[in-house]
Amino acid sequence: MSKSLARIRNRLRMAGWDGIQSAIVVFGGAQRLRLLGRLDAHGRTLPKPARRIWPVSTGLTGFGCQQDSGRTPTGMHRIGAMIGADAPLGMVFKSRQATGEIVSPGVRREGDFITSRILWLEGLEPGHNQGPGLDSRERYIYIHGTPHAARLGTPASAGCVRMRDTHVARLFKKVGTGTLVYILPPEKPGR
Template identity: 25%
Template structure:
């Protein structure tokens, strides 16, 4: 019994450490989209189970993709950029001002920095992520962007 109590205490300390590091929200979210800028890759965890891993394109030289932990702010199945020549942004999930995760038809650039700061996905992967966020709720979704 003593060993079990020690393990519970250790797990509690690990949870506290994660919360203090800003990852506490991710631990309680149904959907967690982790974007690794260095690897140009998104991994999606659903109910704690790693479920998807996709190449992405993030900010190219001269632009920035913000890092941090975010929740979806607004979503559009069909969206066109007002800032960048009416470019199509299917399955857009905006997480910070004008920054979004969205589908891109420039699929040959996925896996390399190519955007103005948004996180680009293959349109079918963007549709999958969009559906997950819709079904689980924006409040139960965390977007975690790291280097």
């Protein structure tokens, strides 16, 4: 295990993670999401690690916690709500409600579509990602599906963490409300 991953696991443990249940880490520099832990939210053993790393897109304007910045918030979060468990893949959500519209992967229409599943994040760090003017939940920061799969692996969202519809549906089954989510910005050179 790399020193970096060891530090991440220690930080998650300080936030209450037991190393057995699931935890999510978003690596901003690599534009990847990794699921840690040995059991999912239902107590089932998770698959091999290679199947638990997925490409994502974070904020086009970078990382930060300020309201209306379009940036992806950093730091420790937890899943506060899970929406769309029975929705078909590609279902479009507006204000966390299914619209009935389904978009296919690779759709050419512009827009920050929220599709398939929503994992609504709550910041756990007062004054950083929790509280007035920077609260992740009040900013409506989600991990959610997108039909714009070609943009995954590069910053492209309005602040949320986007995933391929099939990937977010798989992730949704492996986590639960309260699962910790640690979002890391790209490392600065020389660190």
